[in-house]
Amino acid sequence: MTDSSPRGEERLQTGIPGLDTVLRGGFRPGRTYMVMGLPGAGKTILANQVCFHHAADGGRVLYVTLLAESHTELVANLRSLSFFDSSRLPESVTYLSAFTVLEQGGLEALAELIRKEIRAQKATLIVLDGLVAAEEAAPSPQALKKFIHGLQVVTNLVGCTTLVLTTGGGRGLRAEHTMVDGLLILKQRMFGARSIRELVVRKFRGSAHLLGKHSFEITNDGIVLYPRLETLVDEGATPLPLSNARSAFGIKGLDKMLSGGLPAGSATLLLGPPGSGKTLLGLNFLAEGVRKGERGHYFSFYDSPERMLLQTAGVGMKLAPFLARGDLEVSFRAPMENILDKLGMQLLEAIRERGVKRLFLDGYDALQKAAVRPSRSARFLTALVNECRVRGVTLVYTVETTTAFGPQVEFPMRGISMVAENLLFLRLAELRSELRRFICALKVRGSGFDPALRELLISAKGMEVGATFEDAQQLMTGLARVTAPAPRPRGRRGK
């Protein structure tokens, strides 16, 4: 965050989901802001969205275009967006073209037109679309600076908030772009074949704001911005101390291994290869929470609710009533082109607004894919874990190991201590030509636990953690060696 914000100051809300959060309430009335971005970046939609929101709030808007394009075309393009309200035209939202005035009279004539129209229309918000045309008409950079400064003084005196839209002329950020009260930059970046839209508030005078890049998308409702999760989590908030309370899995043997369950309010990483039982463990954890009166949320990238119900029914779990009552929620996002911070907003909503006490995130790998920048997913997870700690939410999330078998086990992430108090390791091992699952606790912070490698049994009756493999060695390699006669299996293996 930046400097201090004037307390209790009135703001002109943008009405753009997420942007008011980034701007700490909206624009400062009477100030001048520049919105910069290449063609197609979303400047016009952003400005018009603010205009119609402001008009709905009782404000009066003047939209001045300096470009040769007609308003008819602009309005026609806006009609498909839900915020567009033709009943606001022309009383509350007035579109004017200043192209000819600029062409014939230069910046002075433009300044005069704007000054007079603002007062005539009693405008409280003005948009100047296409500053690049004024830049081209300016005899010198100094003249353009003078024009912008004059505009700022007049609109400030009149109390009219100003948005100036510019492409920047493709020449990057220049001095005349930084003399305004705020600068918002819209970018569209390519990551492989994928395109991501991002907004940065480069400058915001006299107010705190959320720093850095924030993703956004353009929907039928206009722009929806997703502030970076790390900036939303209250850095000053103190995580609740780990209590003695336990969040059990409701799985025979496992809760005993963990001295009653996971410490309530902690974060737990379930690490293992595909098919090792991570998802079922997490769902058991949620189901047990519901039975104990704790609302659960399953954030899934791989199983739709229907598929989850089918799978769990096969192992004796009846989750449908929990879902019907709303005690268990499921968010399913196919691991396609997700926006990381959109996922973050959905997770925060579950935690902050719906009183979720147990959260199961399945899995981290999909977050990594959504992150587009490799270093981002770890910071995102740290913020999420911190938020859960602050709110007393017990978090369980899955991470897939890169190899199912072999002598080496690589942790697919670094800095695990930052993002997990507890680490449960699941693995598949071949023993006597049979594939067996096992589980062990590598770490449970602030608590005693059974460090033994125990068999994880999955049957139609459910999950169970069984005996240790006393007759085998080198299970961790996935290729176990028998050292003594095998004990009789205690349950049917396989889902």
Next chain:
Amino acid sequence: MGLILIVDDEFGIVEAIRDLLTDEGYRTAIALNGREALERMAEERPSLVLLDYMMPVMNGPTLLEAMLGNDSLRDVPVVMMSASTPEHWRHLRCAAFLPKPFTLDQLMKTVLRLAGSPSES
């Protein structure tokens, strides 16, 4: 029609106030410091002075003092514009004070009260 003299070292502000008052029909002149203002007033006695407090060469209070010591300028109403706290300018003998930042509405009301409407001034 009387003249409104705007004295401020910030050219953008001087220009903006000049243009807005001109739009309203007032006759205006500008000066960027107290000394320039005195020179302008020697040419024509204004009917109202809008005066900034902090300026180079000659600041607002010094100009005000000079005007009070001048028989022909003593009665010209002065509006002091300042971003400083009232204790800095409360003691000054001005017709009105406009704490910065002020709105156009506040400015126009003050001008109208002291200089009358453009047709009267």
